[in-house]
Each structure stands twice: as structure tokens, then as C-alpha cells.
Amino acid sequence: MINYKISEHLKxxxxxxxxxxYKEIQNFIYELLNPPxxxxxHLELQNFLGWIDSPEFxxxxxxxxxxxxxxxxxxxxxxxxxMGASAILPELLLNEKWINKEKVNEGxxxxxxxxxxxxxxxxxxxxxxxxxxxxxxxxxxxxFVSKSGKSIETKTIMQNLINIPDISxxxxxxxxxxxxxxxxxxxxxxxEIFCNPPYIPGRFSAFTYTGLIPAAIxxxxxxxxxxxxIEFKNS
Numbered sequence: 001m002i003n004y005k006i007s008e009h010l011k012x013x014x015x016x017x018x019x020x021x022y023k024e025i026q027n028f029i030y031e032l033l034n035p036p037x038x039x040x041x042h043l044e045l046q047n048f049l050g051w052i053d054s055p056e057f058x059x060x061x062x063x064x065x066x067x068x069x070x071x072x073x074x075x076x077x078x079x080x081x082x083m084g085a086s087a088i089l090p091e092l093l094l095n096e097k098w099i100n101k102e103k104v105n106e107g108x109x110x111x112x113x114x115x116x117x118x119x120x121x122x123x124x125x126x127x128x129x130x131x132x133x134x135x136x137x138x139x140x141x142x143x144f145v146s147k148s149g150k151s152i153e154t155k156t157i158m159q160n161l162i163n164i165p166d167i168s169x170x171x172x173x174x175x176x177x178x179x180x181x182x183x184x185x186x187x188x189x190x191x192e193i194f195c196n197p198p199y200i201p202g203r204f205s206a207f208t209y210t211g212l213i214p215a216a217i218x219x220x221x222x223x224x225x226x227x228x229x230i231e232f233k234n235s
Contacts, residue, residue, distance in 0.1 A: 062222065075141045
């Protein structure tokens with residue numbers, strides 16, 4: 001069973017709204033997260049709700065992420081390739097307007113760090129020649145991000161690059177365990193494979209490796225970020 005309650009902050013907002021429906025919303029959320037097993041959609045719902053507990057899972061992976069980030073400081077460029085949310089979410093977390101608006105610099109972001117990586121986020125639908133982006137193959141890490149690994153656009157780019165000797169050693173996969181991308185990365189000796197927690201749709205993967213790896217590389221203190229999310233959940 002998933003224990004969940006509406007936070008006090010949200011409850012106060014609902015109390016002050018024209019229509020006081022917080023109890024109705026609370027009951028709806030509870031039923032959504034804990035549907036009776038007799039309901040035919042019980043398992044289907046549970047298979048899409050892994051994002052609720054992803055902050056608690058990911059905070060236990062901080063040490064491994066930081067080790068990877070420290071090793072990555074020998075690179076200058078970081079290219080993230082995915083479809084839709086797999087490409088958009090990492091870019092969103094690094095958006096300067098959001099960082100400044102939410103005052104992330106004051107709590108999470110180290111804007112004084114000497115390491116200044118360059119990021120490129122490529123949605124599979126974009127027509128961009130990677131050779132125009134990559135200045136130095138040896139100084140570039142390429143991340144392929146896909147939950148299932150079945151995205152045709154991402155697979156096409158990956159298969160086109162795999163035979164380039166100078167860059168294929170610098171491939172990273174972010175995916176689900178056992179996916180097509182996971183198996184391809186294993187068989188082609190990718191430098192690293194990060195497996196996200198299961199049951200998390202791509203559009204809800206901001207607080208998984210999908211969003212946290214680029215955030216950590218950029219200088220965001222992901223431990224503080226996750227702690228804040230968990231605190232808000234439990235408030």
C-alpha cells in the first residue's frame with residue numbers, strides 16, 4: 001500500500017479556493033494510488049506509479065552518481081539524445097530561467113564551480129548533424145536516453161554512431177533494465193549503463209537518472225534537491 005496524503009501547503013490552497021474540495025481530491029488520490037485489487041485496472045495503475053517513490057530510491061544512488069560525475073570531468077561536451085520527455089526533462093532541469101526564478105542558485109546550484117560543461121539535448125525528431133556539434137570526440141560523452149529502447153529515431157542515431165571508433169567508446173545508456181537499449185549497450189560495451197527504477201513513464205522521470213545525471217554534471221546539488229522533494233511529500 002502507498003501511504004499518501006495531500007500536503008498541508010496544498011490543503012491550505014484548496015481551503016482558500018472558491019470550492020473546498022480537498023477531501024474529495026484526497027479521496028481520489030488515495031483511490032488512484034491504492035485501488036481495490038478487485039478492480040481490473042489495479043495492476044495497470046501500479047505499473048505507472050513508480051515515480052512516487054523515485055526520490056527515496058534515487059537518494060540512495062547519490063554516491064554512485066557523484067563518482068560518475070567526478071570521472072566525467074575529463075570531458076567537455078555532454079550530448080543527450082532521446083525522444084520527447086527523454087530529451088526534454090534533462091534540459092528542463094538545467095534551464096537558466098527556471099534556476100533563476102526558483103532561486104536554485106541559493107540552495108542547489110553551485111554557480112562558482114570551475115567545471116563548465118557544454119550540454120546539447122537532441123530530440124530524435126530534430127534534424128541535427130551531430131558532427132557539427134562534436135568538437136572533439138575524445139572529450140565528448142553521448143547519452144542515449146530511452147525507457148524501452150524501442151524509439152526508432154534514437155536507435156537510428158545510435159546505430160549510425162556505433163561504428164565511429166573515436167566516439168563509440170564514450171556512449172552512456174539511461175534506460176530500464178532488460179530493455180532493447182540495455183541489451184544493445186551491454187553487447188556493444190557502453191562505458192556505463194544506468195537503469196532507472198521500473199514502472200516510471202518517461203514523462204515522469206525527472207527525478208531518476210534521466211534528469212539527475214545531467215543535473216549533477218551541471219553542478220546542481222541533487223542530494224539537496226531530492227531531500228526537498230521528499231520533505232515536501234511528507235509535509
